[in-house]
Amino acid sequence: MMDEQGDRIGVVIFKDDLPHFDGCFSLHKSYIISNAVVKNRNLSYFSAHPHFEMVFRKNTIVKEAPTPIADDNLNFNFMDFKDIDINVHAKDSIDVCGILIKVKQSKIITSFKGSKKDVREITIVDKDYCSITINLWEDMAQHEGGELQNILHENPIILISNVTPKKYLGETQLQTTSASILQLNPTNHRANYLRKWFAKRPEVLSVHEEAMRWKINSAREITLQELIHKKDSLSKDTKYFFKGIVEKVENKSSIWYDSCKNCMASVVKSEETITCPKCHKEDTESIPRYRLILTITQGEYSASMTLFEEVACVYIGCPINEYLKSIEQGENKSKYYRALSLQSSSEFYFLIAPKNNLSYSNGQLKAVADAIQRIQPTIEEEKDMPETSKEGAKKNEPIEEVRKKKELLEVEENHSEEDVLKRKGRIIKKTKRFEPEIIKKKRVATSKANSKKNEPIEVEENDSEEYVPKKTGRTRKKISIVESSDDEDTLEDLKMKSKNKKGHNIKNEREKE
Numbered sequence: 001m002m003d004e005q006g007d008r009i010g011v012v013i014f015k016d017d018l019p020h021f022d023g024c025f026s027l028h029k030s031y032i033i034s035n036a037v038v039k040n041r042n043l044s045y046f047s048a049h050p051h052f053e054m055v056f057r058k059n060t061i062v063k064e065a066p067t068p069i070a071d072d073n074l075n076f077n078f079m080d081f082k083d084i085d086i087n088v089h090a091k092d093s094i095d096v097c098g099i100l101i102k103v104k105q106s107k108i109i110t111s112f113k114g115s116k117k118d119v120r121e122i123t124i125v126d127k128d129y130c131s132i133t134i135n136l137w138e139d140m141a142q143h144e145g146g147e148l149q150n151i152l153h154e155n156p157i158i159l160i161s162n163v164t165p166k167k168y169l170g171e172t173q174l175q176t177t178s179a180s181i182l183q184l185n186p187t188n189h190r191a192n193y194l195r196k197w198f199a200k201r202p203e204v205l206s207v208h209e210e211a212m213r214w215k216i217n218s219a220r221e222i223t224l225q226e227l228i229h230k231k232d233s234l235s236k237d238t239k240y241f242f243k244g245i246v247e248k249v250e251n252k253s254s255i256w257y258d259s260c261k262n263c264m265a266s267v268v269k270s271e272e273t274i275t276c277p278k279c280h281k282e283d284t285e286s287i288p289r290y291r292l293i294l295t296i297t298q299g300e301y302s303a304s305m306t307l308f309e310e311v312a313c314v315y316i317g318c319p320i321n322e323y324l325k326s327i328e329q330g331e332n333k334s335k336y337y338r339a340l341s342l343q344s345s346s347e348f349y350f351l352i353a354p355k356n357n358l359s360y361s362n363g364q365l366k367a368v369a370d371a372i373q374r375i376q377p378t379i380e381e382e383k384d385m386p387e388t389s390k391e392g393a394k395k396n397e398p399i400e401e402v403r404k405k406k407e408l409l410e411v412e413e414n415h416s417e418e419d420v421l422k423r424k425g426r427i428i429k430k431t432k433r434f435e436p437e438i439i440k441k442k443r444v445a446t447s448k449a450n451s452k453k454n455e456p457i458e459v460e461e462n463d464s465e466e467y468v469p470k471k472t473g474r475t476r477k478k479i480s481i482v483e484s485s486d487d488e489d490t491l492e493d494l495k496m497k498s499k500n501k502k503g504h505n506i507k508n509e510r511e512k513e
Helices: 015-021 139-150 189-199 204-217 224-229 309-316 320-326 335-342 379-383 387-394 399-414 417-424 491-512
Strands: 011-013 031-034 037-040 052-056 061-064 094-103 107-110 116-125 131-137 157-168 171-184 240-249 256-260 286-298 301-308 347-352 359-361 364-368 371-374 431-433 466-468
Touching: 011 015, 094 131, 094 139, 094 189, 094 204, 094 309, 116 139, 131 139, 131 204, 139 171, 157 189, 204 309, 204 347, 204 371, 224 240, 224 286, 224 301, 224 364, 240 301, 256 320, 286 309, 286 320, 301 309, 309 320, 309 335, 309 371, 320 335, 347 364
Parallel strands: 011 052, 131 171, 301 364, 431 466
Antiparallel strands: 031 061, 037 052, 094 116, 094 157, 107 116, 116 131, 157 171, 240 286, 240 347, 256 286, 286 301, 347 371, 359 364
């Protein structure tokens, strides 16, 4: 229950007093309560208040209030998903708000004490693309969880209060408690911000991709060789990811199956009935579901990876219903079916949990991928690459290196050799040294103004050339140096050539006259 200040407290009604309050309360209604007992909370049970709880007795009077308390008054202890720490918040309750992206079927588990409980997993994502799994227990698994499954396609905003973190299969998950409250599409500030943020996303599939990227970045990288030969040393509570190349799709013509809507097991269809072998039910309702099996290689090692649900959606590029619609006119006319072949030779990261469906057969790893991330261009993308980039892709070079090579090739096509050398870092500064009487490999230009004196002049064209000063310390003017294949000439030789050139020019002018 919540008061006008937004503070929450748990209410306890013992078994003998339950008939007295049967049908007395309704959700989101406000009440005036008197003669209740407030005492210290029982640490064996979870309570909404950190210190106290309220106990209703037979003499407790409950009346509906004429003026209801607004839900907006409720105080929340919201946490960003990435900031949830199992070591810090294990004994505290927190509140979370996110976008619903996944709902699993409910199942029954047996506790350590032998009692059976209903549980259902849901997954929500926040504005940072960080996803987290929440386990709904008991009545919330059946009632609220069943409603969430029916509206999953709408991706509603979910707010759950008084949940506690727990480590399971290497990832942090949240557990509902007896004090947890689930609100669907709330109107508080945090929910409104998420709603606007999600409306700008191009499609739900991109949210799944970014959420998987975040999961992989939070896991530990390992090689396929270590997964096969050092499997006994792997931590059961740690998630790992490895890099591999897609060799082929093993079930290209049957990447989906009809599953039971209740347990997701494969059903058996006949002309009259649909039977689920796991639920032992006839006339059960079935839905299509992805089951994609890939052969992955890393060097000389290989693995068989199975992709279900949203992981297969990310690989194929569409939900199962859209894929089935695309192959109605024939598989070869479906762009998604053709893309299965184009994905071959692409490189991916695969996220797995050693405790979750991990097996070995004839030295080959068989596992279910919890997430994938593509890191290698497809065949269609390679067609647009220059030859050097394609060669880099074949050598499994990172895509960043391939892009650098492509940029460098464009520079080589559009720029001079000197610019290319500078970009490659191979340009060498040339230093010319002058001697007092002999100039090596130098050609000096002459000026018309000084042609009568037949004296060479110094022309300054490029200030970027570097020179070695004369040993005497006297300052010399910079002159342009032009390399020549002629032999070394003395200063007298240069003057003679200049004189001959002048006489030749005068002779030509007289002939013209």
